[in-house]
Amino acid sequence: MFSAQQYIKATSIQQALELNQKRTSAILGGGCWMRLGKKNYSTLIDLSGLGLDQIEENDDEISLGAMVTLRQMETSQLLNRYFGDFFVQMLRHIVGVQFRNCATVGGSIVSRFGFSDILTGLLALDCDVVLAQKGRISLNEYAQMPYDRDVLTHIIIKKNGRCAAYESVRNTETDLPVLTCAVSILENNIRFVIGARPQRAVIYETSTDPEAMIQKIQEETEFGSNMRASKEYRRMLSGVLCHRALEKAKEGIKCR
Numbered sequence: 690m691f692s693a694q695q696y697i698k699a700t701s702i703q704q705a706l707e708l709n710q711k712r713t714s715a716i717l718g719g720g721c722w723m724r725l726g727k728k729n730y731s732t733l734i735d736l737s738g739l740g741l742d743q744i745e746e747n748d749d750e751i752s753l754g755a756m757v758t759l760r761q762m763e764t765s766q767l768l769n770r771y772f773g774d775f776f777v778q779m780l781r782h783i784v785g786v787q788f789r790n791c792a793t794v795g796g797s798i799v800s801r802f803g804f805s806d807i808l809t810g811l812l813a814l815d816c817d818v819v820l821a822q823k824g825r826i827s828l829n830e831y832a833q834m835p836y837d838r839d840v841l842t843h844i845i846i847k848k849n850g851r852c853a854a855y856e857s858v859r860n861t862e863t864d865l866p867v868l869t870c871a872v873s874i875l876e877n878n879i880r881f882v883i884g885a886r887p888q889r890a891v892i893y894e895t896s897t898d899p900e901a902m903i904q905k906i907q908e909e910t911e912f913g914s915n916m917r918a919s920k921e922y923r924r925m926l927s928g929v930l931c932h933r934a935l936e937k938a939k940e941g942i943k944c945r
């Protein structure tokens with residue numbers, strides 16, 4: 690468990706950003722990952738008073754505040770209306786309901802875990818992140834950036850009609866995934882995202898031949914071995930999950 694010398698409930702995003710510049714400070718999301726460590730922080734910065742726990746929409750976009758919990762996303766009528774059961778499939782294996790009531794989308798995206806269901810899923814949609822210092826950038830660009838001391842305030846999902854499906858394989862129901870896969874379709878663009886390789890998710894896109902792309906994914910993606918699975922098994926699974934998710938994404942389009 691972590692400890693802290695002082696705890697500050699931020700009154701503005703600017704204050705949170707300033708406090709977070711110190712190497713020994715930390716933003717507190719749900720604390721679910723942080724509590725596994727033993728760090729002694731000088732200042733813990735709580736964002737819970739800043740209204741960042743809302744899922745909102747305008748004509749073009751859906752905005753997720755950084756403090757929105759995984760469970761809020763899973764049960765959101767708004768997200769389910771636009772994306773069918775995509776968010777449910779992406780989130781339902783993550784530990785359990787009590788855990789998902791606590792863990793936040795902000796903490797999940799900032800952490801950019803290789804095993805992340807959330808990063809895999811959101812990369813398949815057209816998303817930007819909003820950072821207190823750097824402003825708005827694409828999630829794809831953010832996913833490749835090194836860790837820094839910025840504060841993530843929002844994740845923005847474009848409402849452009851992209852249809853998506855999510856698949857994962859686990860050794861047991863709530864374990865970390867062996868492999869994650871999200872496929873999305875917008876007009877003639879098909880996007881494949883493969884995560885938990887076990888490294889961070891990678892993206893492939895095609896507008897011509899999805900079968901050839903799935904073969905390329907199997908042949909060219911770098912997979913690794915760990916205690917959950919070998920790289921050979923992951924390579925084989927990638928083809929299966931891409932096919933399954935592609936079929937589901939196409940079904941979603943037919944349903945519209």
Ligand SMILES: Cc1cc2nc3c(=O)[nH]c(=O)nc-3n(C[C@H](O)[C@H](O)[C@H](O)COP(=O)(O)OP(=O)(O)OC[C@H]3O[C@@H](n4cnc5c(N)ncnc54)[C@H](O)[C@@H]3O)c2cc1C
Nearest residue numbers: 716718719720721722723755792793795796797805806841
């Ligand atoms: C036992 C266990 C099993 C898990 N299994 C899965 C799984 O199967 N699939 C999956 O996808 N995920 C899994 N996760 C990860 C989980 O979904 C969350 O991503 C994780 O707990 C982080 O969310 P949090 O809100 O708890 O973040 P915290 O623990 O509060 O924070 C994590 C990091 O992000 C920083 N941070 C938090 N919010 C912000 C912000 N707004 N701006 C800047 N920095 C910020 C914190 O300072 C910290 O460094 C698991 C986690 C645990 C502990």
